[in-house]
Amino acid sequence: MPTNLIGDQDFNTTPTIKNKALRVNLNESIYGTFAEIGAGQETVRNFFRAGGASGTIAKTLSAYDKEFSDAIYGLEPQGRYVTEARLKSMLSTETRLIEERLKRDKHPDKLFFSYANTVATIDFAKKYKGHGWLGIKFQAHPKQEYSEILLHIQFHQNSAVHQQITLGKLGVNLIYEAFYNHDNPKQLLKNLYDHINDDDIEIDTINFTGPLFEKVDNRLMSLQLVKNGMTEAVMFAPDGNNVLPASVLYKKNILTLRGSFRPVTRVNMSMYEKSLELFLNERKVDREKAVVIFEITLSNLKAEGEINEKDFLDRADLLGSLGQTVMISNFQEYYKVVEYFSQHTKERMGLTMGVNTFIDIFDEKYYRHLSGGILEAFGKLFFKSLKIYLYPLKDPDTGEITTSENLQVHPRMRELYQYFKDNGRVVDITDFDPEILDIYSREIHQMIVEGRSGWEDMLPETTTAMIKEKNLFRS
Template sequence: MPITIMGDKEFESVPSIKSKALRINLNQNIYGTFAEIGAGQETVRNFFRAGGASGTIAKAMSAYDKDFSDAIYGIENDKRYVTEARLKKMLKHEVKLIEQRITREKHPNKLFFSYANTVATIDFAKKYKGHGWVGIRYQTKPDEDYNEIILHIRFHENDARLQQITLGILGVNLIYGAYYKYDNPKKLLRYLYDHLDKDQIEIDTINFSGPRFTKVDNRLMSLQLVKNGMTEAVMFGPDGNNVLPAAILYKKNILALRGSFRPVTKVNMDIYKTSLNMFLNENKVNKDKTVVIFEITLSNLRAEGEIDEEDFMARARLLCSLGQTVMISNFKEYYKVVEYFSNYTKERMALAMGVNNLVDIFDEKYYRHLSGGILEAFGKLFFKDLKVYLYPLHNQKTDDFTTSDNLKVHPRMKELYKFFKYNGKLQDITDYDPNIMDIFSREVLQKIQDGETGWEDQLPDLIPEMIKANNFFGYKNIEETIE
């Protein structure tokens, strides 16, 4: 069992930052170092001020000079300093030093830790608000391997001093949570915002590792970030792991496909392949600088009721297994997706969707909260040559196809629709596979849940096997059920 750290009772009210720092300081076993670069020693300052810090702080430092920093931690391949790689080097280096300098024979019960951050606060021109990496490497038992909690933050305040104060509060919350809430990572995550507002700072990536977090799925923790409003979107790479959105989107051409993907079907992949071919033929779209994002919005998931986290995980895992990058967002409207991407790139963007989804885009009710209404939304949606690629809808009864040419929108929207269509903003996908037009995710899902057969052929290769092996979407092996 982990060493008891002054008990682990819940506070009836949120403890102050001073109280948190003092509780850490008064524990005779917690002992470590602070290395903070880019915003002053704002976290450790709280521990010094709380009192009793001599029993907690082995060393506090800020290697501000780049040459000095490189001499201590080494030079990064990309020559950058505000990176996850730099943070991890800082954490490992400082832990190694404390183990070399503090002997276990003399201090058998010490719980070593290293807290570090490397950040860039807002610039003088106030053009870039700043971001950073924050983390802790620590023990909960003296003879235990180290745990790590690493997160990426984006500042939203417009004053460097305020950002420094915010970072200091976040640091105390992280250290406190690491020691007193590690057994409940979801709570630990929420407590990171104690005495902070989500308008002050955003956490868009978090990863837990180590013996205390062997059962933690970092993708599910990322979902918590979106559910709790700590960030607007998180991303998973083709390997299924969390990835920093900026690392994927920065200065890239972006093609986005929104859907429920419950499950991903051959139609979804046909939309992907055909729209990507069209996008790569656009002017100034370099294949090597192009990314495709499969987006699932929690807005739609909430419409289905309480979010089923395992169901969400199934969708993400299936898409990642197909080599795709997945984004989970809080965006209800498409224009917000485009706005989000524009934070990271000024290159070309495109959306691919079924014709039926375009009807929703031209529905005024989704824009009543905007002072400029639908015109304001469309101004944000179609800026900078954004294209929308439309996948036709097949009517099985009449054998007709709905395209941008015969799509019916509300009479008040007709002229606006014509404007975008005849200015080349809307383009029909013509190179589609007519043999799979009648596949719908909701029908496949129903067959899976009802224990029917025949749905396998409607999904991409290997996806049916994954669904069966993992019992995704309520799948039950019929033979096992009979037995």
Template sequence: MKAFENDLVLNGDRIIEHQPAISDKTLRLNLNKNIYGTFSEIGAGQETVRHFFRSGGSSRTIAKAMSAYDKQFSDAIYTTETDGRYVTESRLKKMINHETHLMEERLNREDNPDRIYFSYANTVATIDFAKKFKGHGWVGIRFQTKPTGEYNEIILHIQFKENDVRLQQQTLGILGVNLIYGAFYQHNDPKKLIEHLYDHLDKDQLEIDTINFSGPNFKDVDNRLMSLFLVKNKMASAVMFAPNGQNILPANTLFRQNILILRGSFRPVTVVNMNMYENSLKQFLERNPVAKENTKVIFEMTLNNLLKEGELDEQDFIDRAELLCSLGQTVMISNFREYYKVVDYLAQYSNEKIALSIGATNLLDIFDESYYSNLSGGIFEALGKLFNRNLEIYIYPTKKDDDTIVNSHNLETRNTKIQVLYDYFKNENQIIDIKEYEVKNLNIFSHEVLEKIKNNEKDWELFLPESVANIIKEKQLFT
């Protein structure tokens, strides 16, 4: 029999980690007499539990396996959802909580005092017949690591990328085994657990765009760092987290919302950043027939602007996240270098109005041909994708060394031919100047403020919102 543990194998100059077969993982779980639980799978067959049945010894592990496919049966067991949907995080949590409660109620721990319980569930919609929607789902596990101990939870959301129902079912089954195995044998290293969710899977089969760890074994886990790990390792194109630090599903957050997105390094958040946010939002609401309560503001950090000297500094990222969360902002981390890609991404989840708020110098990058050498249609294709939804770009001015203020009216692109394109979108009122700003703030640059903080210069607080400055001092951020 193959070794169960991940063996280090020398392959040329690389040391690679051996992945136990899926059957080995299920057999190891089945042979552990103390691991015992339920499987509840809705929407894509009983793809996870079948691996346990096939590997042998499943009676030691499986207390119950069920699929409540009929909506009336499902509602009778797990109650109804207020929005009427079934593939939701709320539904998944009801399934897990319900099955855990039944285990605790029906099983006598005195007969098996060393047992640790788990409840695995998924609720999934696979690809539709028209192949328009590829499908998605929620997958999770509630589990103990000690008999009668408190429960931990791992909840994740997946997007299928395959175009065949059977392939998606197989993918879901493998993912489920990897999750259960990781919960019991890799919970001490959440990053390793996430990485091994892709054992015997490829990243072109599914994307994990949300994951949250909770419970006593994960009390020191920062779910924002788990988001960052997903993007860094190309398991997700983008992730979002709320002001409370919990990862949130982009599809739910952006559904039927107008969107204003601000991209930056936010290292740290300056008065300029907040001025851009407040005044571009104000103009966005004035110019368009949209309500503030139906408008979502997103502060976006790309993986590129999180890199520091070629390496990703997690503490630096957390410092920035702390500040944005303290301001009550929703944060997105993405792999999107080009602006048209982030707009394409947002448009997947909302058919409403989308706008960008950027500085004048960043606008020059949008009209720089060198950014689009990978596109067959070059800059024309990129701008077509960017502006095809009547996108609005709100421009915050900058100031030259001779004190000339540069805005959309006197901005000059680096190419005369491209200037014609720029002028076209400007005349179509898709490039709009932010009207309210303070000239004195145009000399504020976050990298200079950061140096002042690091050098402990006394005047750095003047360039930041008061609440941000207080948090930096209180928590000694960026030091």
């Protein structure tokens, strides 16, 4: 028996939005509902216009009024409607209704689906560009449990009308790809941008769930978003599910550690623990609203050529086991990280880094693309009293410890460095163990790959145990 009733698709050519909608309409098996809130019924409009929609559309609605929406989908505890929770409620309710009202014995070959979106387009003052959640809950076989694809978008267009048109195209792409390309999630992801300008929208979160996607690791899908240029940064929680960066960062005090974490060493954990203690003791930091982000850059993942997905997942597993939220970004310079965070919070932020990394940020070559050069970059870097928590460096030959007091920057940068230091923007981590300063993750990784011993005590106990148990960092 075939695994689905949909048929194969020739991806040598890209069908138009109209042809995609028409192909879905003409498929006698596909049947479902459309629920769209906040930006018109832009997706279903394409199916009506394509023709043959009566064979596909069981119901379409747009519950704009909040009281109507609450009556249908339930109350939202926080009174917010453009949320993942609202989208899930919409999909669950519509799926339940279609199952209740269309009996299986009368429709044995139907592949039911529910498509939904909840969106806020650009405001009249054009202060907020707008964003939205959209998703589909669907079957690839009548007897199969439902699978889901949920995603979040940020609009970059300056017209509500253009945003509505883009949303309609994206909705058609999502429905079409769910039915005709669910067995190739990476290609599905790319095809969501069919007939949409790359600069029009940003997809910053996506999650695949259900029987069709049992083998899909959402962290890899998150990685694809950055790799494909669909967004600059993504996040996933310790449980491996992708999370919306805006939800994690909104009005939070943020402490960030950038690294390879290949693997997580005792030095990494010492940097984290000691800097977090200093950060939480800052007068303007609310402990209840503080978050820690472990950041890995795309260039770091490509350090040895193409991205090794297993290597990436090994790092992610280790950080997840330590309860950390991970961000994958395409930000080369630190000021871009701060600039990104400042879109979501005005609260105090901190960066944790080692002496070598800190000296690097004073290298002017990284800022030649900026009209204001290094001064422009530092103006963004030290946004809103940001502080850098500096972990010391030990010279392997002399044993000398380098801190903010004796580090050397280029002569042209000395006054700039001294200015930030004198204003308390650079804080030394003094409570450190000098015995672990000789630990380097690159050397440990090489030892693990070569099957040598002696690295075990250089890592947190849980990390060592996990590497051995799951045979991490070995092909």
